Amino acid sequence: MPHQQPEPHHPPERLRLADLPEDPLELFAAWYRRAVAVAHLRYPNAMCLSTASPDGRPEGRFVIVHAWGEDGFLFLTDARSAKGRALAHLPYASLAVYWGAPLELQVRVEGGVEVAPEEDADRVFAQRPRRSQATPWASRQSEVTTLEALEASLAEVDRRFAGRDPLPRPPHWRAYRLLPETMEFWAARPRRLHDRFRYRRLAGGGWERVRLAP
Ligand SMILES: Cc1cc2nc3c(=O)[nH]c(=O)nc-3n(C[C@H](O)[C@H](O)[C@H](O)COP(=O)(O)O)c2cc1C
Numbered sequence: 651m652p653h654q655q656p657e658p659h660h661p662p663e664r665l666r667l668a669d670l671p672e673d674p675l676e677l678f679a680a681w682y683r684r685a686v687a688v689a690h691l692r693y694p695n696a697m698c699l700s701t702a703s704p705d706g707r708p709e710g711r712f713v714i715v716h717a718w719g720e721d722g723f724l725f726l727t728d729a730r731s732a733k734g735r736a737l738a739h740l741p742y743a744s745l746a747v748y749w750g751a752p753l754e755l756q757v758r759v760e761g762g763v764e765v766a767p768e769e770d771a772d773r774v775f776a777q778r779p780r781r782s783q784a785t786p787w788a789s790r791q792s793e794v795t796t797l798e799a800l801e802a803s804l805a806e807v808d809r810r811f812a813g814r815d816p817l818p819r820p821p822h823w824r825a826y827r828l829l830p831e832t833m834e835f836w837a838a839r840p841r842r843l844h845d846r847f848r849y850r851r852l853a854g855g856g857w858e859r860v861r862l863a864p
Pocket residue numbers: 693696709710711712713714715725726727728731732733734791792
């Protein structure tokens with residue numbers, strides 16, 4: 651069934667290249683604050699992480715980005731998962747987020763990925779409720795399984811860690827950080843003449859920024 655696209659009402663005011671901050675992380679932070687304030691999303695920090703599989707095929711899935719800054723964009727996952735294997739093979743990835751109406755903003759981030767320090771993984775894992783800390787011990791992410799096997803594995807973990815709160819972080823549950831080389835910002839505008847800006851990290855420090863055609 652074809653999707654009936656309602657005619658959108660985009661803000662007419664234009665974003666100007668000269669008015670943008672020199673640092674794209676500053677712009678990301680400003681847009682993220684708007685997403686939190688306006689869009690009322692449960693996970694405004696969920697972003698699509700795309701990697702290349704060892705045989706060169708693109709694979710995308712959402713992850714929670716827990717922090718961003720000079721140290722990159724931080725996410726946690728099972729190192730044994732498809733994305734963990736992909737990143738061990740080719741440590742480059744992209745993150746993309748779209749904050750829908752009424753904002754209609756997209757941000758793309760591309761660059762190299764490295765395993766973040768253990769303390770980062772420990773800190774984020776410690777923020778999970780105790781109940782959810784057991785699951786990554788019991789589940790080998792992306793492996794074919796059955797509900798019975800998963801429940802049995804979780805019960806076994808619950809027995810093993812009975813009385814312990816919080817649980818330690820499983821060693822395979824790692825933090826990774828994507829270090830942006832380029833960041834692209836897209837804002838919907840009337841007549842689909844959207845605003846697009848790309849920042850590229852310069853070798854000598856700082857960022858080059860340009861407008862892109864929509
Ligand atoms: C909103 C949302 C947030 C998610 N956050 C994470 C996350 O932070 N880490 C993670 O490993 N998987 C997360 N997932 C699950 C992944 O999208 C994916 O199903 C899983 O990591 C296996 O992917 P892979 O086999 O390609 O590695 C999330 C899914 C959704 C829908």
